[in-house]
Amino acid sequence: MRGKKTFMGKEALTKVFEPRTAEARWYQYWLDNDFFHAADESAKKPFSIVIPPPNVTGMLHMGHALNNVLQDICIRYRRMQGYNTLWMPGMDHAGIATQNVVEQELAREGLTRHDLGREKFIERVWEWKAKYGGVIIHQLKRLGCSCDWSRERFTMDEGLSRAVREVFVRLYNDGLVYRGDYIVNWCPRCRTAISDLEVEYRQEAGHLWSIRYPFVEGEGGIVVATTRPETMLGDTAVAVNPGDERYRELVGREVVLPLMNRRIPVIADDYVTMEFGSGAVKITPASDPNDFAMAERHRLDIIRIMDEGAVINKNGGAYEGQDRYECRRNVVRDLEAGGYLVGTEPYAHNIGQCYRCKTHIEPAVSRQWFVRIAPLARAATAAVITGKTRIIPSSWEATYFDWMNNIRDWCISRQIWWGHRIPVWNCEGCGRMIVAARDPDRCPDCGGAALGQEEDVLDTWFSSALWPFSTLGWPERTGALATFYPTSLLVTGFDILFFWVARMMMMGIYVMKEVPFRDVYLHALVRDEQGEKMSKSKGNIIDPLEMMDRFGTDAFRFTLAAFTAQGRDVRMSEERIEGYKYFVNKIWNATRFSMMHIGEDAARYVVRREDASVADRWIQSRLNRTVVEVVRGLDEYRFNDAAAALYQFIWHEFCDWYLELVKPVLYGNDDDAARRAAQKTLVDVLQTSLRLLHPFMPFLTEEIWQTLVADGSSVMVSEYPAPDEAASDPDAEREMALIMEVITRIRNIRGEMNIAPSLKLRATLVAPGGELQATLEKGRVAITILANLAGLTIAGGAAEQKGAAMAVAGPVQVYVQLAGVIDIAAEESRLQKEIARVDKDLAVVSRKLGNPEFLAKAAEAVVRKEQEKARELGEKRAALEAARTRLSTLAAGG
RNA sequence: GGGCGGGUAGCUCAGCCGGGAGAGCGCCACGCUUACACCGUGGAUGUCACAGGUUCAAGUCCUGUUCCGCCUACCA
Numbered sequence: 018m019r020g021k022k023t024f025m026g027k028e029a030l031t032k033v034f035e036p037r038t039a040e041a042r043w044y045q046y047w048l049d050n051d052f053f054h055a056a057d058e059s060a061k062k063p064f065s066i067v068i069p070p071p072n073v074t075g076m077l078h079m080g081h082a083l084n085n086v087l088q089d090i091c092i093r094y095r096r097m098q099g100y101n102t103l104w105m106p107g108m109d110h111a112g113i114a115t116q117n118v119v120e121q122e123l124a125r126e127g128l129t130r131h132d133l134g135r136e137k138f139i140e141r142v143w144e145w146k147a148k149y150g151g152v153i154i155h156q157l158k159r160l161g162c163s164c165d166w167s168r169e170r171f172t173m174d175e176g177l178s179r180a181v182r183e184v185f186v187r188l189y190n191d192g193l194v195y196r197g198d199y200i201v202n203w204c205p206r207c208r209t210a211i212s213d214l215e216v217e218y219r220q221e222a223g224h225l226w227s228i229r230y231p232f233v234e235g236e237g238g239i240v241v242a243t244t245r246p247e248t249m250l251g252d253t254a255v256a257v258n259p260g261d262e263r264y265r266e267l268v269g270r271e272v273v274l275p276l277m278n279r280r281i282p283v284i285a286d287d288y289v290t291m292e293f294g295s296g297a298v299k300i301t302p303a304s305d306p307n308d309f310a311m312a313e314r315h316r317l318d319i320i321r322i323m324d325e326g327a328v329i330n331k332n333g334g335a336y337e338g339q340d341r342y343e344c345r346r347n348v349v350r351d352l353e354a355g356g357y358l359v360g361t362e363p364y365a366h367n368i369g370q371c372y373r374c375k376t377h378i379e380p381a382v383s384r385q386w387f388v389r390i391a392p393l394a395r396a397a398t399a400a401v402i403t404g405k406t407r408i409i410p411s412s413w414e415a416t417y418f419d420w421m422n423n424i425r426d427w428c429i430s431r432q433i434w435w436g437h438r439i440p441v442w443n444c445e446g447c448g449r450m451i452v453a454a455r456d457p458d459r460c461p462d463c464g465g466a467a468l469g470q471e472e473d474v475l476d477t478w479f480s481s482a483l484w485p486f487s488t489l490g491w492p493e494r495t496g497a498l499a500t501f502y503p504t505s506l507l508v509t510g511f512d513i514l515f516f517w518v519a520r521m522m523m524m525g526i527y528v529m530k531e532v533p534f535r536d537v538y539l540h541a542l543v544r545d546e547q548g549e550k551m552s553k554s555k556g557n558i559i560d561p562l563e564m565m566d567r568f569g570t571d572a573f574r575f576t577l578a579a580f581t582a583q584g585r586d587v588r589m590s591e592e593r594i595e596g597y598k599y600f601v602n603k604i605w606n607a608t609r610f611s612m613m614h615i616g617e618d619a620a621r622y623v624v625r626r627e628d629a630s631v632a633d634r635w636i637q638s639r640l641n642r643t644v645v646e647v648v649r650g651l652d653e654y655r656f657n658d659a660a661a662a663l664y665q666f667i668w669h670e671f672c673d674w675y676l677e678l679v680k681p682v683l684y685g686n687d688d689d690a691a692r693r694a695a696q697k698t699l700v701d702v703l704q705t706s707l708r709l710l711h712p713f714m715p716f717l718t719e720e721i722w723q724t725l726v727a728d729g730s731s732v733m734v735s736e737y738p739a740p741d742e743a744a745s746d747p748d749a750e751r752e753m754a755l756i757m758e759v760i761t762r763i764r765n766i767r768g769e770m771n772i773a774p775s776l777k778l779r780a781t782l783v784a785p786g787g788e789l790q791a792t793l794e795k796g797r798v799a800i801t802i803l804a805n806l807a808g809l810t811i812a813g814g815a816a817e818q819k820g821a822a823m824a825v826a827g828p829v830q831v832y833v834q835l836a837g838v839i840d841i842a843a844e845e846s847r848l849q850k851e852i853a854r855v856d857k858d859l860a861v862v863s864r865k866l867g868n869p870e871f872l873a874k875a876a877e878a879v880v881r882k883e884q885e886k887a888r889e890l891g892e893k894r895a896a897l898e899a900a901r902t903r904l905s906t907l908a909a910g911g
Numbered sequence: 912g913g914g915c916g917g918g919u920a921g922c923u924c925a926g927c928c929g930g931g932a933g934a935g936c937g938c939c940a941c942g943c944u945u946a947c948a949c950c951g952u953g954g955a956u957g958u959c960a961c962a963g964g965u966u967c968a969a970g971u972c973c974u975g976u977u978c979c980g981c982c983u984a985c986c987a
Contacts (some may be wrong), residue, residue, distance in 0.1 A: 034950090218984090223956090241987080242987060244987070289985095289986085292986085294987065298987050299984090300987095305987080339967080366986095366987090412916080415915075416983085423984095452923090580923095590936090592937095599950090602950095606946040607946065608947030611946080657924095721978095767952080768940075769953075772941095773941080776952095879930055879968090
């Protein structure tokens, strides 16, 4: 253990918890003590997570908050369990996004990146990064993230750049990377190719134009339908289905392309759907992926009619210089004027747009680099099938497999400047292409030194795909890599399952011969209260920083955990966060109360078992049950279950019941041993609860721990509670359940009968059997105080209870003397209601027991349970009925 | 077109392997009881989307219908 700075514990907790100061103080304390640090070598078992690197341009939003809080919960949990934990942090250079940001900055100065030139521009981006980049890192710290910041990486740093080059070269040498002229998704605004995944499709209202292409010879023509008339300028064929009777004899003939006066052939291809439109399709190989594929099959000409900005080029004849939409209007106008336009109808269709800038994608043919990933996909699929990597929730497996099985080559080149420049050089002397991890000096063939490097950079996701091993030092054989690869867990949103997770799987297996992670937990998207996706344009963004400011980070974190049910979106709601702020307050005050009543050394008390009250044993047993649930929840990534178990236990068992139950013991002077037992229990339960809660609420728990325990230790490196069968105490649970029900019954009578809470009542409990009476006797003080009684009689046989309200708590009859104040009508209706309720239950049970098939086929235990239930309900009903009879006698008697 | 998820209390949702419908918030009543009014006590509220089926038993399993989301896809 490294040197530890201690924080001087305060005498007592302040009246209210102050999140802001506590958060800053404890985060610094953790840093100062190096608690986030992971050792490259350790006797402890490793547990590692690599962060989904946020964009260097990123600002913390709800998605980040959820993602990182879940990771922090997992990492703190494992750390406390004694693992050598590494949470590897870092950022992504986010090629297009970052370049856009810096270009916008330049635009404000009236400059473009071309004014600066490539080198200066890149410098400018680095300057931008130094100045503004990494805001999100500070924001992650505010969330409490316990990353090992000493290892922070950036996808463009030296080590990672080297990894990128190494992998590229390997892929190339293995024949998995190639360059070629193919049709790709082109963004005319970003002026770069993007991958299939980076295209977002949205339905938009458009038109379907029908155009007649006249035959070269003879009368008539053929009608084609299109949503993009301007692309006709580049048409090189018209296609029909080979099985289409209507067009059978037209195949092989030629038509004249209107406006261009070019002769193009009519061809036959299975791709064409006979039922759609006229059954004939215009083919524009340079502007449509399907047409491009057809051009390859039929060796058609490929005519590019647009430039990089989607402006018509010289191949567009008279339309040269026009923007694609301007051109569309003009083409339609001219077609109409020429009598070629046969029809126009409104038509809704999907249009692809750039996921970065939302500009309409222009499919275009260009020279790009591709990765052939199908062979890598097979291994990535197998890894999940064999369970080497688990996807949680498993419902995502199907989606993963589907994508892997239909995978297409990945376009990895981008025509931008900010990114990893492709490590390929072309010799100006002999034209030789050199693919190398290190910059070559001269051409190996001709020895020439005039080598020009490829202009393109790699898709940002290329470097992200290497993240699990590149951040650990690969291609060096580092200790970190040996210790932490494969990583234990990846936590990320399902929206980047293909972008990132799938590619990391492929690259990890390809490069490391081992999967990159054991578990992949995919969490949901965060939406607003109405279930809408949060977006700036809708103005429904809930800012996590604001939430932390207003409600405290712990409340915010707990809310996220409580909302994270598997397979469902998270609907964020300020009200819920506020609710958990109240929970924070509750815990704070429960501790304050406890500390007022326990001595300095209560934690060291040794309590004999016989001195522990049933309440003491009960709360310990319940706590153990909670430990079981929380641990299971965290092990199974059921964060909401874990959070709910904690909430329920702390608020509704510990605070609502246990604290009330121990008050008489703490206040009283008569029983020192019992008081010490209670104090000891109080401290133990509190400390265990804090440890359990710590991954969810790191700041609050540390603040309390430092004051409560005050021995210089930190809760964040204390041992996480483990289930302990010895603490399980079914007897105490059963006994307390009865005592609690008796108290609730009496309170219920008070409420229902409208009796002032201040009025002390007398009650009689009638219990058959000495054991039950003994149990009630143990609860005598608790019942008296919590039900606010002036006197309590515990009896064996039915006594005449004149003027008493009556209720049943299991086998115990509860009488509350209301002599003088009893409202007979009210009591009558109360009993009536109770009887009706019992009758309803009884009817269900009797129906089952009256069914011979149930008796014959149901499990024996189930039958026995039903029989027991029937007996209890019967007894309860009889007692209530008797009370009602007495009541009517009383009423009749006056 | 294909795939996935969902329709449970006024709202937001939880309900694992089928065996007495739950939580939080909201609502109603009462209470400033010396940890907490960011609180306490008590209470009301559900044809578990619909229709079939399997089963002794279905919110839970199966089939179909319907509505709502999301993902995915080359019908111009």
